[in-house]
């Protein structure tokens with residue numbers, strides 16, 4: 001809905017001007033005015049001390065709310081292995097379905113004889129499975145075509161997929177085709193008690209802000225969900241469900257995967273699966289400092305991470321980088337040593353269970369997300385900590 | 396080879412900060428730039444033109460001020476620029492943005508459409524694939540290398556979590572690019588001079604024959620409900636005392652949590 005300034009109450013104090021990321025607020029003749037640069041991001045709402053900035057009621061002629069029931073999860077797999085995010089989505093989907101009093105379905109494309117059963121044990125009531133060879137490799141068009149067709153036939157109210165390279169590439173095509181909304185890279189999902197709409201929370205502006213997104217009229221409400229933030233449901237061996245075989249008739253592709261090249265380094269895999277990560281930033285000071293971290297990691301059985309600053313300095317290779325432009329990790333314990341905690345780093349590690357921050361500067365933003373904070377010199381703290389941990393573990 | 400590069404003018408979000416007390420953005424003097432990924436898309440189009448010949452048009456949807464971004468693209472060497480600007484486009488989400496851009500692309504005609512992987516403000520990475528769907532053409536995301544382009548087909552490398560895929564596609568096709576793809580050239584002096592004088596084609600909703608109910612706020616299925624600062628942890632414990640005491644306290648906590 002358009003955002004307007006009430007000229008009667010506006011005092012021209014300019015508080016709102018710098019709150020706008022798009023420079024869309026100007027002061028003209030002593031009053032704030034919203035220009036055509038406005039992107040309706042709502043960053044200015046609530047900023048005005050006089051409450052003079054608000055949304056107007058007119059949202060234009062809206063469509064009727066379309067119908068749908070059931071929660072769906074797209075279960076991604078690569079090389080016949082179901083991606084971890086699929087089980088996380090089933091956990092999130094289960095909670096949403098229970099809240100709505102409806103059922104949970106999973107969709108699996110590609111050969112995988114044991115896959116549907118697995119998905120049921122992780123929480124699905126029903127699995128749509130297409131075993132066609134067409135889905136052995138990932139091509140956007142056939143994935144989008146078949147998922148759109150199934151959604152069109154069964155009309156779920158919510159569809160979730162992983163915010164992975166695969167999900168973020170083909171799910172937008174499905175949303176475009178079905179003329180419905182899609183929220184990118186969500187980190188939290190809930191149901192609004194009153195409207196029963198899906199409340200979708202996601203980072204934007206490079207992780208500097210969080211936004212709640214709604215898709216009020218069209219169905220299904222679609223979202224891609226960031227890996228490693230949702231909790232899995234209980235794996236239940238006794239769960240039963242329905243398996244529906246789906247054919248890929250009439251589905252084609254104008255792209256073809258000629259070759260698939262694996263380039264995983266040990267560390268990259270390690271980081272995303274690690275239980276404990278010891279990470280260093282600019283404060284580590286150099287390769288020498290990283291040796292202290294290697295020793296701590298060795299005592300803990302941990303993997304080594306780094307902030308972009310340390311990677312850019314050349315102290316440690318890029319594949320160790322955690323954050324917006326590196327890996328997203330979610331270990332049990334994350335040690336942030338000499339890392340200031342720029343948002344771009346935080347978005348990559350915030351979902352760790354326990355965050356331990358060690359930093360000289362008590363004002364460092366890393367302490368805002370820490371479970372345990374130690375202010376002090378890491379060159380003194382780390383060696384002592386390594387020693388005490390070795391003792392505690394009887395090493 | 397006719398190419399259209401979609402570019403977006405964005406605030407440099409690396410400079411945007413949030414005030415945790417008031418929960419509001421602080422944007423003092425944050426500059427507007429061409430979305431960094433889109434600069435790589437421009438470079439890719441120019442390189443294809445150098446090999447296969449053809450014409451490159453830069454296209455943006457935005458307020459009249461977005462003309463600055465188009466002039467920058469012209470100074471890098473694109474042949475033409477078009478600005479989609481109309482009050483009716485205001486408030487577009489990715490669905491409406493992609494619909495509007497696809498209508499303009501139909502008008503301009505293209506064998507290859509290039510987009511950035513994502514824009515650094517909205518951060519959705521959805522506009523490219525959605526344009527391809529509206530145009531009913533294939534798309535390939537996260538292009539890190541273009542092996543071949545010509546003769547009605549293209550072969551590219553798509554970056555994935557665990558490596559990359561080599562993919563062949565028929566034309567027309569839409570590509571979204573990552574920053575590893577190339578090193579963008581700097582505008583030449585001659586380019587800058589030409590860009591200053593160049594005509595920029597303005598397109599309105601009527602020019603592209605768009606359906607009004609699919610534009611802007613009205614055409615957008617999603618809405619931003621509210622925005623807020625990323626949460627800080629409530630359970631934080633600062634460990635106090637001498638270095639020895641702090642380390643001791645931490646080890647005790649970790650043992651207590653059965654982490655060791």
Ligand SMILES: Cc1cc2nc3c(=O)[nH]c(=O)nc-3n(C[C@H](O)[C@H](O)[C@H](O)COP(=O)(O)OP(=O)(O)OC[C@H]3O[C@@H](n4cnc5c(N)ncnc54)[C@H](O)[C@@H]3O)c2cc1C
Nearest residue numbers: 041183184401456488489510511513514517519520521522
């Ligand atoms: C806080 C916030 C959160 C939002 N969340 C969502 C959401 O979850 N879902 C949703 O549908 N919308 C969302 N929007 C709206 C969305 O940001 C706008 O529609 C935006 O104009 C396009 O999306 P993007 O910036 O994410 O672009 P992306 O899809 O990330 O851009 C990819 C590429 O598309 C091309 N492109 C994008 N926009 C233009 C343009 N205007 N002109 C030319 N080329 C362009 C560029 O090549 C760009 O590199 C959100 C907006 C805000 C402010």
